Amino acid sequence: MMTIGLYFFLVPDALVGGGTGGIAQVINPFVPVPYSVSLFVINLILLVIGVIVIGKEFGGTTFFSVVLYSGFYALFEHYYPVSHGVSDNPIVNLVLGQVLLSSGVGMVFNAGATTGGVDIIAKIMNMYLPVTFASAAMFTDMTILLLNMLVFGFERGLYAAMGILLGNLVVDRVITGGSARYQVNITSKNYLAINEFILHEIFRATTIYDAKGGYTKQERKVVTSVVDREELLRLKNFVSEIDENAFMYVAPVSEVLGRGFSFEVRQKRSSIVKLRERALKENKK
Structure with missing residues (x-):
């Protein structure tokens, strides 16, 4: 579900705002590798940092999620290449893509696993700096969002910002019904x-x-x-x-x-x- 939302709706229209998907989206125009490779390498680097800093108990389910996430994306790239989103309307792609992606993230959390990604950075900031996890996560997402604006333009950046807000609402709803x-x-x-x-x-x-x-x-x-x-x-x-x-x-x-x-x-x-x-x-x- 996460991969479908990302591959068919968000990435083709440069609508990924935060997370490792957003980082991969920023660097992919400048490196001669498929998006799935960028996504996997970024997640793997962050995972290694997480295991070193946070502890070995952090790595098991996260590594499994990273492999599946990037692996399914690579399969879609190979067998079903796309050059644009399912819809010609970026708002439609944004909403459908974020609902699918964030619903998948919520299901992973409910299963007791984690998708890793920039949450690792937020966890480390929470450990060593006087900030909450939520504030650290917001800071990392906003930084990635600004980079996306620089690369793809202000309008796409605004769409991506809307996607981040929608994604957080969907994850909350899937996990516990919407309360913070x-x-x-x-x-x-x-x-x-x-x-x-x-x-x-x-x-x-x-x-x-x-x-x-x-x-x-x-x-x-x-x-x-x-x-x-x-x-x-x-x-x-x-x-x-x-x-x-x-x-x-x-x-x-x-x-x-x-x-x-x-x-x-x-x-x-x-x-x-x-x-x-x-x-x-x-x-x-």
């Missing part, structure tokens, strides 16, 4: 590791409170927090790794004020590996 912030409540025997992950890996405040099972009558600890879309996906993956029996529910919220949202907060980064080891020890008790 989500309250999470997690009941788990590994609540300490989950609490540490939220505090020191995604930098959000938490509340821990006591609860009792209505059926089992057992005492439990519940961790609650408010996170954004990208953080929610990371948290879901972490919880499923350390406690497959954890109970977690997610609810969209309309507004969040306070620590970590209305102003920035930075904390010392902990190790995910250590958190997993702690969770395994707790499971053996």
Whole structure:
């Protein structure tokens, strides 16, 4: 789905605004290689940087997504070459292409994987600079968008900017129905590791409170927090790794004020590996 949106609708009309697709679109007129090769090389370079800086646990599913994404694009280039978009109207190509591309991205996220790309740059900026992941991602996309404007003209750049906004809306809708912030409540025997992950890996405040099972009558600890879309996906993956029996529910919220949202907060980064080891020890008790 991602490749169809990119190949048949966006790339032929130079409508890719951000991401590695946008970078490949900028450099492709100046290098004698197919778009799919540029796309794969850029993603591979960023993936290697991500593994070195972020950690080896980052690379597995991301590499698989990159290979499939670029591979399908190469197949289309070889067996079904195109020189223009499906429609003669750039707005039609923009809307259809972004809906297909962003729906595919949302499905990849829901499957617990990632498409990598410039999100790697945003993650690194979030780790080492006093900026949120969302702000870092917006900065990288805007930089790529400006480069596209310089190469393909102001009008195409405006179309691409509209595409970025539409794409973000579609991804949000596919993942959780459109909300930008989500309250999470997690009941788990590994609540300490989950609490540490939220505090020191995604930098959000938490509340821990006591609860009792209505059926089992057992005492439990519940961790609650408010996170954004990208953080929610990371948290879901972490919880499923350390406690497959954890109970977690997610609810969209309309507004969040306070620590970590209305102003920035930075904390010392902990190790995910250590958190997993702690969770395994707790499971053996």
